[in-house]
Amino acid sequence: MSEDKAGAGGRRLVLEGVCKDFPTPSGKLDILKGVSLEMAAGESASIVGPSGSGKSTLLNIIGSLDRPTAGTVSLDGRDVTSLTDDELAAYRARQVGFIFQDHHLLPQCTAVENVMLPTLAAGSGSGGGAAERALGLLERMGLAERTGSFPAQLSGGERQRVAVARSLINSPALLLCDEPTGSLDGAAAETVAAMLAELVAEKDLCLIVVTHNMELAGRFGRVLTLDGGVLTEASSR
Secondary structure (H helix, E strand, C coil): CCHHHHHHHCCEEEEEEEEEEEEECCEEEEEEEEEEEEEECCCEEEEECCCCCCHHHHHHHHCCCCCCCEEEEEECCEEHHHCCHHHHHHHHHHHEEEEECCCCCCCCCCHHHHHHHHHHHCCCCCCCHHHHHHHHHHHHCCCHHHCCCCHHHCCHHHHHHHHHHHHHCCCCCEEEEECCCCCCCHHHHHHHHHHHHHHHHHHCCEEEEECCCHHHHCCCCEEEEEECCEEEEEEEC
């Protein structure tokens, strides 16, 4: 990543000493042990590791769906872990895009309506701007002819591309993906993976992808390994 690119959007994600533990009948279970990470706008990373190593837990903490036991997560110098629940809800709506293995589309809504849903939570759904952005994103995803289709009328790959468009509707600073191609066949997975890689530079955002797929992991700028609660850099390019 060039210095020019890193400074273009000014966005910076910083994790410092993030820990997460859970009580169990036999004592405290440590999931994350002092995880630190720094990423800038236009940078991408994948997180790999054994099942149960805490990858999804870490992603949820970065996206403010969960709070750490200790440590901080900050975006542009703002300590996200110190926000109230209401402030966190607003932060998620405006600053974070999520993509999961299951697309979580509402079956009663069309593709364009599903893409527009996050604008309601962010308070940006009034007027024609949200609809125009949604239509533009679906066109970018190659779904210009499917905007009025319901999820049941779409293929698995098309549904996941709608989910990608939905995650971008509020122009988030962070795009967080948890096994985004895990339920797709080879061709559909390739399409979604290629789009994610392209979006990093195009939208100038920080992208983090949790995956078991090493081929997918290698598409992104950095490959991080989470094992035993410790995050290490496996490779970068």
